[in-house]
Amino acid sequence: MQILNNFFAHAVDLLWGLPMVVLLIGGGIYFTLRIGFLPFRGMSHALQILRGKYDNPNDPGEISHFRALTSALSATIGMGNISGVAIAVSVGGPGAVFWLWIAGLVGMSTKFFTCTLATMFRKEDERGISQGGPMYFIEVGLGYRFKSLAIMFALCGTVGCLAIFQVNQLAGLLQNNWGIGRGLTGLVCMLFVAIVIRGGIVRVGQVTSKIVPSMFILYMVCALYILSSNISQVLPAFKSIFTSAFGGMALVGGGTGVVFRDVLITGVRRAVFSNEAGIGTAPMAHGAAKTKEPVREGLVAMLGPFLDTNLICTITALIILITGVPAAEDGVVMTVSAFEKAMPGVGSPVLTLIIVLFSMSSMISYSYYSLKCARYLLGYNVGSKYIYVYIISLLFAAYWTQDLVLNILDTAFALMAIPTVTATLLLSRKVVGATREYYKRMRRSD
Numbered sequence: 061m062q063i064l065n066n067f068f069a070h071a072v073d074l075l076w077g078l079p080m081v082v083l084l085i086g087g088g089i090y091f092t093l094r095i096g097f098l099p100f101r102g103m104s105h106a107l108q109i110l111r112g113k114y115d116n117p118n119d120p121g122e123i124s125h126f127r128a129l130t131s132a133l134s135a136t137i138g139m140g141n142i143s144g145v146a147i148a149v150s151v152g153g154p155g156a157v158f159w160l161w162i163a164g165l166v167g168m169s170t171k172f173f174t175c176t177l178a179t180m181f182r183k184e185d186e187r188g189i190s191q192g193g194p195m196y197f198i199e200v201g202l203g204y205r206f207k208s209l210a211i212m213f214a215l216c217g218t219v220g221c222l223a224i225f226q227v228n229q230l231a232g233l234l235q236n237n238w239g240i241g242r243g244l245t246g247l248v249c250m251l252f253v254a255i256v257i258r259g260g261i262v263r264v265g266q267v268t269s270k271i272v273p274s275m276f277i278l279y280m281v282c283a284l285y286i287l288s289s290n291i292s293q294v295l296p297a298f299k300s301i302f303t304s305a306f307g308g309m310a311l312v313g314g315g316t317g318v319v320f321r322d323v324l325i326t327g328v329r330r331a332v333f334s335n336e337a338g339i340g341t342a343p344m345a346h347g348a349a350k351t352k353e354p355v356r357e358g359l360v361a362m363l364g365p366f367l368d369t370n371l372i373c374t375i376t377a378l379i380i381l382i383t384g385v386p387a388a389e390d391g392v393v394m395t396v397s398a399f400e401k402a403m404p405g406v407g408s409p410v411l412t413l414i415i416v417l418f419s420m421s422s423m424i425s426y427s428y429y430s431l432k433c434a435r436y437l438l439g440y441n442v443g444s445k446y447i448y449v450y451i452i453s454l455l456f457a458a459y460w461t462q463d464l465v466l467n468i469l470d471t472a473f474a475l476m477a478i479p480t481v482t483a484t485l486l487l488s489r490k491v492v493g494a495t496r497e498y499y500k501r502m503r504r505s506d
Contacts, residue, residue: 061464068467075474078321081328084338087481088166091173094488095495099168099362105502106359114356139422140334141368142415143229143391145376147466150387150394152326154297155304157377159327160334164369167337168362173484176358176491177201178343179351186440192347194340194476195436198483201490209479210436213340217433220472221341222450223253223423224457228465230419231458232390237408246458250451252420257427257447275417276372282410283375286402290382297381329470332477334373335365339473340480344432345425355498358491390462423454 092099108114148156178192181200185191195210195217202209227249234240287294306320336342346361376395383401388394392415399407430450435443457465 061460065461065464065467068464068471071471072467072474075471076325076329078325080474080477081325083481084170084332084477085163085166085328087338087485088163088170090485091169091488092166094492095169095172098359098495099165099172099366102359103363106363109356109360110363114351114353139226139229139392139415139419140330141372141376142395142411142418143225144330144334145373146380146388146391146394146398147462148326148330149377149380150391152323152330153304154300154377154381155302155306155323156327156330157301157374158305159324160331160369160373160377163328163331163337164335164365164373167331167335167365167369170337170481170484171335171342171365172358172362173488173491174338174340174343174480175346175361176354176494177484177487178347178354179349179357180354180490180494181487182347185435190347191432191436193344193432193436194480194483195433196347197343197487198479201487202483206483209483213476213479214433214436216472216475217340218430218437218446218449220339220469220476221426221429221433222453222457222469223419223426224453224460224465225469226419226422226426227454228457228460228462229390229392230415232462233392233396233412233415236390236393237396237412242458243455246455249420249423249454249458253423253427253454254447254451256424257431275414275421276367278410279372279414279418280375282399282403282407282414283379286379286399286407287375287382290402293382294378297378300381301377331369331373332473333470335368336473337365338477338481338484340476341426341429343480344429353498355491355495358495426450 145157145160148160152159174194174197177197178194181197182190182192183196183200195214198210198213199207227246230249231242231245234245235242305323331337332339342361342364346357349357349360351357379402380395380398383398385394385397385401388397396408396411396415399411401407403410427447427450431444431447434446437443438446
């Protein structure tokens with residue numbers, strides 16, 4: 061196991077350097093400028109689409125705009141917001157949160173482009189159902205010469221879309237705080253996921269459309285109560301974020317210095333781990349949306365990084381900073397400790413319930429992503445067998461260390477980002493043209 065851990069630790073060091081940050085943040089800035097800051101101008105219209113104003117049951121696809129967003133959010137809003145933020149603060153210091161914000165804001169444009177492309181360049185599978193995602197928009201949009209990039213994405217996606225972080229953090233929390241064995245947690249997760257995913261993306265959308273809004277509201281109510289009860293400490297927490305953004309202290313309450321490069325990379329890596337902008341997972345869910353208007357789905361998708369990173373991650377970080385809890389072996393334990401310190405006797409059980417819902421919904425959505433990658437590589441029938449690998453991995457990951465799980469996923473995410481962002485840059489003019497045409501038609505219809 062140590063050999064495996066060392067291998068992926070070296071892989072992360074190699075892949076997650078400044079070039080990867082430039083690709084993701086630089087790409088996001090380019091998309092933002094290319095589209096004229098649309099994420100900030102088009103928010104109102106995106107919310108109208110989300111409410112179902114333009115839904116048409118006869119449009120191609122499998123699920124509504126709302127269910128596509130909740131399916132994608134169920135994968136992104138989860139352990140990355142609770143545990144990932146704690147890891148970012150403990151490793152990169154408060155300044156890492158600043159780069160979380162930057163990655164979230166430019167990630168809105170990245171998601172707009174990738175998810176527009178996912179519905180613009182769909183391809184029918186063996187069953188005649190339109191499929192979308194980076195592997196499809198690479199193959200259809202760029203042509204056969206670039207199929208190696210599509211294969212690279214799908215191959216790495218079969219690993220990167222395993223829900224091993226979710227079950228690992230859940231198992232660690234339940235063992236540490238509640239005395240529940242890791243093996244039992246892994247087994248229960250296996251059975252739950254196996255039952256739900258039998259219905260495919262339609263079932264996933266049905267389940268997540270109920271779970272995601274509920275867990276989001278519950279988390280926000282608890283978090284806002286904590287912040288309002290400690291309102292005098294919120295401004296100093298924000299100050300520490302800004303003053304540490306270009307180098308500062310690691311470990312909450314500790315004294316380890318962190319140079320700017322480490323703060324930057326840690327913040328971007330954990331932001332991408334949380335909102336997945338540029339990785340290519342969300343386009344697989346949004347590519348299944350019922351719509352003839354790719355731009356509409358891109359507008360809905362761009363809400364994800366803002367909700368995930370600039371809202372929920374920020375709130376989590378502020379709670380960790382104002383409570384001053386020490387770093388823990390598992391990031392999720394650190395966040396639960398912060399909630400318990402702020403809400404004695406209530407924080408731990410309530411956040412544990414939220415974490416269970418977050419984890420389970422993420423495991424459901426990731427199963428769809430994993431299968432989609434495997435089916436692209438191996439065909440529908442053979443690729444569908446990959447579900448057994450996915451389910452069994454939940455049991456193994458319950459026992460693995462946090463570092464091993466993070467290193468495996470960070471490696472896979474980096475290798476998924478390369479083909480996703482590269483192809484999106486090459487196809488960006490298609491999105492710009494489609495967006496201009498879409499808004500012209502909307503103005504004429506008004």
